[in-house]
Amino acid sequence: MKQIEVRNLSKIYNEGEQNEVKALNDVSFELEEGEFVVILGASGAGKSTLLNLLGGMDNSTRGEYIVGGTDVAKYSSKQFGSFRRKDIGFVFQFYNLMPNLTALENIELAAAVADNPFDSREILKKVGLEKRANNFPSQLSGGEQQRVAIARAIVKNPKLLLCDEPTGALDSKTGASIIKLLYDVANDYKKTVIIVTHNANISECAERLIRIKDGQIASNEIVTNRIKPEEVKW
Amino acid sequence: MKKNKSLSGTLIKLGTREIKNNWKQLLATTVIGAIAVTLFVGLMANAENFSSRVNKTYENGNMADIWVTSKSYDEKDEANIAKIVGDKGQVESRFEMTGQAGFNSIFAVIEKSEPEISKPFDLKRGEKDTNDYFVRIDEALSTSSEEPVSGKYRIGDPFGVTIDMSLFGNNITLLSRVLKLSDYYETDKNPFEKTSMTLDFEVTGIMKYPENICKASFNNSTVIISDKAIHKAFNSILLNNMKTSIPLEERIEEVDLIYNVLSELGLFCDDASYSSGARVFAPNQYLVSLSNKKNASKVKEQIETYFKGKRANNLLSINDRSNMPFVVTVKNDAEQARNFTFLFPFVFFFVAVLVILTTTSQIILKERMQIGTLQAIGLTGNEIMSLYVFITLAVVGLGTLIGEIVGPILVPAIMNQKYSLIYTLPKLGFVFPVFAGVMTAVLFLLAAALVTFYVARKEIKLKPTESMRPRAVNLKSFSMKIEPKHGISFLSFKMALRNMRMNIVKSFMVIAGVLGCTALLVCGFGIEDTITNGLDHDIKYGNAQDISLTFGTSKTKEELESDLASFTGIKEIEMFTKATSQITFPKTEKGSNSSVYILGNAPEKSHFKFVSDLPSDKVAISTKVYEDIGAKAGDSVTFTYSNKTYEAEVYCVYDAFFYNGIIVSGESPILGEWSKAYSGADIDIKEGFNADDICKSFKEMSFVISAQTSGDWKRSINDIMGGILIMTNAVKVFAILLAVTVLYNLALMNFKDRTRDIATMKVLGFKRSEIAFSLLFETMTLTFFGVIGGLFLGIPFLHGVLLLNKVELIYFMISIAPTSFLLAFVLTFIVSFLTNGAFALGSERVKMVESLKSVE
Secondary structure: OEEEEEEEEEEEEOOOOOOOEEEEEEEEEEEEOOOEEEEEEOOOOOHHHHHHHHOOOOOOOEEEEEEOOEEHHHOOHHHHHHHHHHHEEEEOOOOOOOOOOOHHHHHHHHHHHOOOOOOHHHHHHHOOOHHHOOOOHHHOOHHHHHHHHHHHHHOOOOOEEEEEOOOOOOOHHHHHHHHHHHHHHHHHHOOEEEEEEOOHHHHHHOOEEEEEEOOEEEEEEEOOOOOOHHHOOO | OOOOOOHHHHHHHHHHHHHHHOHHHHHHHHHHHHHHHHHHHHHHHHHHHHHHHHHHHHHHOOOOOEEEEEOOOOHHHHHHHHHHHHHHEEEEEEEEEEEEEOOEEEEEEEEOOOOOOOOOEEEEEOOOOOOOOOEEEEHHHEOOOOOOOOOOEOOOOEEEEEEEHHHHOOOHHHHHHHHHHHOOEOHHHOHHHOOEEEEEEEOOEEEEOOOOOEOOOOOOEEEEEEHHHHHHHHHHHHHHOEOOOOOHHHHHHHHHHHHHHHHHOOOEOOOOOOOOOOOOEOOOEEEEEEOOHHHHHHHHHHHHHHHHOOOOOOEEEEEEOOOOHHHHHHHHHHHHHHHHOOOHHHHHHHHHHHHHHHHHHHHHHHOHHHHHHHHHHOOOHHHHHHHHHHHHHHHHHHHHHHHHHHHHHHHHHHHHHHHHHHEOOOOOOOOOOHHHHHHHHHHHHHHHHHHHHHHHHHHHHOOHHHHOOOOOOOOOOOOOOOOHHHHHHHHHHHHHHHHHHHOHHHHHHHHHHHHHHHHHHHHHHHHHHHHHHHHHHHHHHHOOOOEEEEEEEEEOHHHHHHHOOOOOOEEEEEEEEEEEEEEEEOOOOEEEEEEEEEEOOOHHHOOOOOOOOOOOOEEEEEHHHHHHHOOOOOOEEEEEEOOEEEEEEEEEEEOOOOOOEEEEEOOOHHHOOOOOOEEEEEEEEOOOOOHHHHHHHHHOOOOEEEEEEHHHHHHHHHHHHHHHHHHHHHHHHHHHHHHHHHHHHHHHHHHHHOHHHHHHHHHHOOOHHHHHHHHHHHHHHHHHHHHHHHHHHHHHHHHHHHHHOOEOOEOOOOOOOHHHHHHHHHHHHHHHHHHHHHHHHHHHHOOHHHHHOOOO
16 A cells, blocks of 8 residues: 655755755655665765655655645645644654653653654663663763654654664664664554665665665665665674 | 653653753843842832832821911811811811921921821820920931930920011011010010010920921921910010019010910910910911812812802912822822833843843754754644743743842832931831732733744744754855964954854844943943032032031121121131022912022122122022923012012023022012021131131030031032932942843853854864954954943933932932943943953863764
């Protein structure tokens, strides 16, 4: 069952001007529900721009972005807000946790805005941080912070879990554990996960691999020899 | 699945921790909020406190609601007024006259017995004080000192009240002649042949009196004397001055005859005699006290109608509380206290809003990433907004709470320094101005919420991706190339300039904050300058003599010269009279309660040099009087002196600080045939003699009530001005507090804002001084512009403050010394430099690794 249809989606900065930048140019693809997708591309390829559009964090210049039969690209700012609130879980490269909230409270914050959230403590346990519930982000390691960020994203019970370079700020070992966590979470909760990365190793455990180059889709393939995250050589 | 904790709970927790972690930055907001609310609510509390204490005084003394003064006695008046008042209140009669007690002008109120309306309270009674025998002075005339104090009295002290013979009217000349013919008195002992009569009493009590709560030296005191005491004093003066060779019985008969004549003249009651216990003075004033104060104007109107309906209308004046001068003066002061609330606090309120604006905008900018993340999580704009509004409200609310508590305690206590010098009021109590307090809190919090909304709205409106990116810098770079010869300072300079342009709102706020502080300082120094210059001006023009004397009874120059014949060291004597006077401009029907100065010497030779070229047939009025009544050169005004009214043409308007009133030459035809007896004299001493020593000798003379050197005079004026100077110093302290708070806040923000820059500069090898220069250059440039603006704004600000803070009898000749501008400039600059310098030098503490780490 198709969960996402992206048709000719473009994001152009300063369109028509001398300094026009086509961050995303005529991108089209479709994703099935529950897919574990990796979008691979070099720095500046347009992958984060694409993820931002998919997360309703930015407006596209043109094109369609259909989620569950509705063209999200045409949403107003208010509708985007509601879309992010109900349907999207976002994981950032630098975690973006609220520094003044504990691990558990960061998760509770997201749970509080969702319609049908999971239990915050259960999710914290799921990411293996039940003992760190009352620690502030500054008291957690990078990997732990990213786990909290993942928990915060998943607790909302979103349709889509979007991860922007989730291992970008982490060492390979911790990065691997984070990918495994995302992989497990996707399986356990049957969530569509989209990971944007420049790390080709991650793509080995993806169900679908979309390569992006100069703002365009270079390839879109189902990974046939998919391996488990713990088998990936980092 | 279950619903987790509520969003509002989590946001409150987040907001609380934000406050905790950013307390240094938010402290300024709390402090400035506390200062603004302290001042605003405090001054409101002061105004209410003052009014309530005044009302309490009126209540304690059951002050009259209507005063009816008649020109002549009519025995039917009291009964008819009582009939009009009916059961709505009560009526009492009394005799009121003006007089002198030493050098103090007094109102003497003669009561038949213990009054019920306008009665003394907090009365300290001596042994001799009874319900029908009393001589009670108000607190302003009294002293608690055990040693004698010039012009002040204690219970048991002899107390002479000098009344001008004009009180008895022109017919007294006839009486004097009759007495002369009857040969009962020696020529110089006939009391009716003199210009004044001194009745001797002894002080029996010290009181607070509702009709005279003003105890300033320029105000007339009130003395309440019972009929029995007046009777005894009259008997004494009439009998004891008669020739002792005449048998006592015969003398008593003669005294009875005098009483009889005075009764015939309508001054004394019909049955007044040497031995009669009846009333001496026939009443000339009726007091009405109403149970419902709202009826006052109606009853007043009915009484007026009654007098108008009489064949011979003997009504002199009728006043209610709305136009009784002493009530109006106090009411004006209460009004002034209220008006004062709307000037200084508004400056603080304005600066407080600026500080909130600056602080909030900096916090919002710092938290762009957090805002973006919250948006990405799915929080709505309103939910995010509520977080920042909560933070601001909590911080400002704390300041407001502090202000609401501290203000009503602190400010009335400070202002009471002024009031206790001028008024006799009940003890200072705690009054919380409920309406003002609630409205201040609501308005202040609303302003804070609106400011936060304004600042946060722009950031929250951004898309999450925009919030999570560094803020776009929309600056065209300078066309200045950085070459090695320019050095690092040039780069620092360039960075500072760009920072100012990039944070244009913040730059504006720094300027506005500094501007407000400087204007306040200029105002504080300006008030002091105005007072100092006023004193110097009046000492130069009005106190050129070495010593001023005030007499118990008026004297002619010849009499004084003979009294002082034995004195050595006296160079020159100028006779001088200063007396209270009502100056009126008939054209505008406006009046001014002021003073009349009668010069003994010709104006060009007088010590009183305000108008040296005053023609003898004209008068000069002071600027204060001109402002009160509107008369100018060429206009005709009237003035009262010693119960008579004179008319004269104004020659000019003169500037004076303290010596406000009307100047007239003693030789002037305006005064007509007058005794040329003056109430005081100005003395110049010869070189080589000590003014203090001579002054001490003068004080020992029985007829001298007070002797003051020019130094003593300046000290006594300084006492009167003490209250204002306390306020001035409070303004200066608050201005510096404000400057420290505002500049601390801005310096802290600037420092935090540039922590990454500082760390980067350190990494690049910048020296501490070079980093400090870059930081200081920015704030000091902005401070400079703010200070310049503040110096200009301070001038109209000072005018506004002094306009709202008018003091009875004093005219502010506004002036600000150049040194005051310089001091305001230097002080603000120093505070700014020290505050910013401390932060700039604190760059040493910035840890490079932590500051340059990515967002966590």
